[in-house]
Amino acid sequence: MSYAIISLGGKQYRVSEGQRLLVDRLPTEEGKTFTPDVLLVGGNGTPALSPKDVTVTVKVLGQQRGPKIRIGKYKKR
Structure with a gap:
């Protein structure tokens, strides 16, 4: 099983073909595709750091x- 490590929004994710991810909000419209930075490709043989011949397409x-996060602050009187 081959995988790739990509960089999205300052975080790194391990992805494989056909996988769905829930990531932080991106400045890309719904339904559009783009190609993130590929940092590593591995799984079959030796891993390759920052390969130039591999692209990952994200939709x-x-x-x-x-969920809404409620924060309560206490002030000492």
Whole structure:
């Protein structure tokens, strides 16, 4: 099973073909595709650092919001 490590939004993700990821919000519209930076390709034989002949295509399926986080602050009187 081959995989690639890509960089999206300052974080690194390990992906394989056909995999879906939930990542932080990206400045790309829904339905558009783009190619992120490929840092490493491995899985079959020796891993290759920053290969030039491998591209990963990402399609944005939608934007979604996470759960609301409530923060309570205490002030000593």
